[in-house]
Amino acid sequence: MVQYNSKTLGTRREMAVYTPAGYAADKKYPVLYLLHGLNSDKGQWTDWIRAQDVIDNLIRDGKIKPMLVVFPNCNSSVTVENPAPDQEKEKEMGYKSYGVSFEKDLLKDIIPYIESNYAVYRNRQQRALAGLSMGGGQSLNIGLSHIDTFAFIGGFSSAPNTNEVGGLSTLKLMPDVKAARKNLKVLWVSCGSKDWLFNVSQRIHGCLKTNQVPHVWHVDGNAHDDVEWANNLYLFSKHIFK
Numbered sequence: 631m632v633q634y635n636s637k638t639l640g641t642r643r644e645m646a647v648y649t650p651a652g653y654a655a656d657k658k659y660p661v662l663y664l665l666h667g668l669n670s671d672k673g674q675w676t677d678w679i680r681a682q683d684v685i686d687n688l689i690r691d692g693k694i695k696p697m698l699v700v701f702p703n704c705n706s707s708v709t710v711e712n713p714a715p716d717q718e719k720e721k722e723m724g725y726k727s728y729g730v731s732f733e734k735d736l737l738k739d740i741i742p743y744i745e746s747n748y749a750v751y752r753n754r755q756q757r758a759l760a761g762l763s764m765g766g767g768q769s770l771n772i773g774l775s776h777i778d779t780f781a782f783i784g785g786f787s788s789a790p791n792t793n794e795v796g797g798l799s800t801l802k803l804m805p806d807v808k809a810a811r812k813n814l815k816v817l818w819v820s821c822g823s824k825d826w827l828f829n830v831s832q833r834i835h836g837c838l839k840t841n842q843v844p845h846v847w848h849v850d851g852n853a854h855d856d857v858e859w860a861n862n863l864y865l866f867s868k869h870i871f872k
Contacts, residue, residue, distance in 0.1 A: 644703060662867070665768050667766075706731035758871070803834070822851060
């Protein structure tokens, strides 16, 4: 567990950081930022899905290169002093809690902290952003708005804040379509056919296809569950940092 000062939010926060076996300060590693779902925290990835085991096994089998994985708390109202989210405050803040505030925290505090304290690359070609459910939506919203920061984006069972695919926000899914077409190395959109968000993911796929943005559209028979997210982490990880 790592604590950091969020200048953006004016508070102290926590995140989990996975380092691969044999991590050495004299080497450089790419970084995958993994975002959790609504009403959860970083433990959804580390405790329930066991993302670190998925990555460990892939590295051990030589299927991916060693990398760091960062698990932030994606709800900006969660702090060291207040580890449990205030449900009423969340309703009042709405998208601000999970959207704009966290986006600034990620870009201005979390990434700079990681790049100042760990042996990692500091360029977009070595950064990936992915998440599940709400975190998948955040990954698409933030990643597609900051293609200059992330070359690899993954949304698993995603719920992005944009009315283009059924959300309530007027945010554009892709503020810069030309950059999305040209500069993304991997854009991964996935959902299980039994997932209650399947229609949303289908609309995301349709929007990307209509705008001729290259992407992977992965569908399987899973639901909105840990099996789906572990499987897509496994698949997505094999496509990044090539």
